[in-house]
Amino acid sequence: MQAIQYQAYGDYQENRLVELERPQVKDGDVLVQMRTVGINPLDNTFRSGHIYLATPDKLPRVGGQTGAGVVVESRNPAYKAGDRVFVAWPGYGLAIDGTWREYIAAPAAALSPIPEQVNDDDAAAFLAGAGYLSGYLALTEFAKFKPGQKVLAPAIGSAVGMETVQVARRLGASMTISTASTTEKAERARAAGYEHVIDLSRESMKDGVLRITDGKGVDVMVDGVSGNLTGQALGSLAFGGTVVVVGYAGGRKAEVDITDIIWKGATIRGFTFSMFKLEQIVAARQALWGYLNEGALQPTIAKIFALSDAAEAVRYLIEERPFGRVLMQVAR
CATH class of the missing domain: 3.90.180.10 (Medium-chain alcohol dehydrogenases, catalytic domain)
Structure with a gap:
């Protein structure tokens, strides 16, 4: 073979x-x-x-x-x-x-x-990049997400960004926000139904989040980008907010304002699948397959x-x- x-x-x-x-x-x-x-x-x-x-x-x-x-x-x-x-x-x-x-x-x-209605390509896309699984575990296990909270997941084209947004919607987020590196990608995302997408070629992520949330910030950020966005992520949080760091597509080094951690009472969690028991991963996948079957997720x-x-x-x-x-x- x-x-x-x-x-x-x-x-x-x-x-x-x-x-x-x-x-x-x-x-x-x-x-x-x-x-x-x-x-x-x-x-x-x-x-x-x-x-x-x-x-x-x-x-x-x-x-x-x-x-x-x-x-x-x-x-x-x-x-x-x-x-x-x-x-x-x-x-x-x-x-x-x-x-x-x-x-x-x-x-x-x-x-x-x-599921019978899901073709092979969509099934493979559902699993590819582990975005749905990462987003679900980050929200439910680390951030202890509650319905009505606001969620930020940068990089709308990426697995973690796009699929965390979809999972957060299904879990009952009151608002979901993402980012795009270009105007073309931001417009494409909005046309696909992602309402709040910050065009990073026109404004910073922090400015965009504060504009969209009327200055209140977000409760949870699931970050698959890191790098230069990490400092802005902390600045985008509401008081008591949580950042779950899932990846570093934007770089491994970050500069942060320590007062954004102290004064916001922020929590920062590092994410790796090795932190979870097998039964947690299996249960998460079962929940996600249910969401897919009901049409709540769109690979x-x-x-x-x-x-x-x-x-x-x-x-x-x-x-x-x-x-x-x-x-x-x-x-x-």
């Missing part, structure tokens, strides 16, 4: 197309033919060697953390051949071989049925690449910062 495998840590070209043996299915497991897989910024972070997990013993590694596929063989009563399934499991593409391959032998706990696709174009697909996600998720088609 074909797969995308890292044989060394390095640039995009380390996303190598290789031929591997089709996996054997053990008792209790399920063999899934992958159809569409998602790309997560963490895939790039790991392959480039910029995370603590990127140690020599982790190589070679098949990339990919999530995807959608169809069961072709089952040794578990929960699934039968022909079932369409979401595929996601802690450690895929990092600690153990992931989803960027034609076939994967997975434990039944790594699978969940795809957005920017572009779909062939599996053989993995290097360019990852580059496109990281450097072009598209509006929506980037996927790779494995089979049809």
Whole structure:
């Protein structure tokens, strides 16, 4: 079978197309033919060697953390051949071989049925980037979100930004705010139904938040950008507000005004999936699949690449910062 495998840590070209043996299915497991897989910024972070997990013993590694596929063989009563399934499991593409391959032998706990009305591409987009899962856990577990609160999630085109906004709406936020780096992207987001999008080419995030909230600020910020926005994030909070730092697409260094932390009684939380128990992640995914099934979440696709174009697909996600998720088609 074909797969995308890292044989060394390095640039995009380390996303190598290789031929591997089709996996054997053990008792209790399920063999899934992958159809569409998602790309997560963490895939790039790991392959480039910029995370603590990127140690020599982790190589070679098949990339990919999530995807959608169809069961072709089952040794578990929960699934039968022909079932369409979401595929996601802690450690895929990092600690153990992931989803960027034609076939994967997975434990039944790594699978969940795809609703009939959701196609394979939308299913893969739902998981790609882990934005829905990150946003849900950040809001419910860290920020202790309450209905009626105001939520800020910068970078409307990104997984964390776009999907946290959708989750916050479903949880009952009174207002959701995001940002866009250009006027074109801000206008596109508003046309897609995201009412409060700050155009960073015209005003700062802090000024925009205070304008939209009549000077009151937001109760929660889920930040997948960091860098230069971190200081503005703290300045955008209401008293007693919380910032949950999920990522650092905008840079690892930040300058902050310490009085924004003290005088606002602010809470800052760092986010990583390793902080959660498996049962918390499983419960969160179940809740999110329910929201998807009821139509409350709308996965957005920017572009779909062939599996053989993995290097360019990852580059496109990281450097072009598209509006929506980037996927790779494995089979049809």
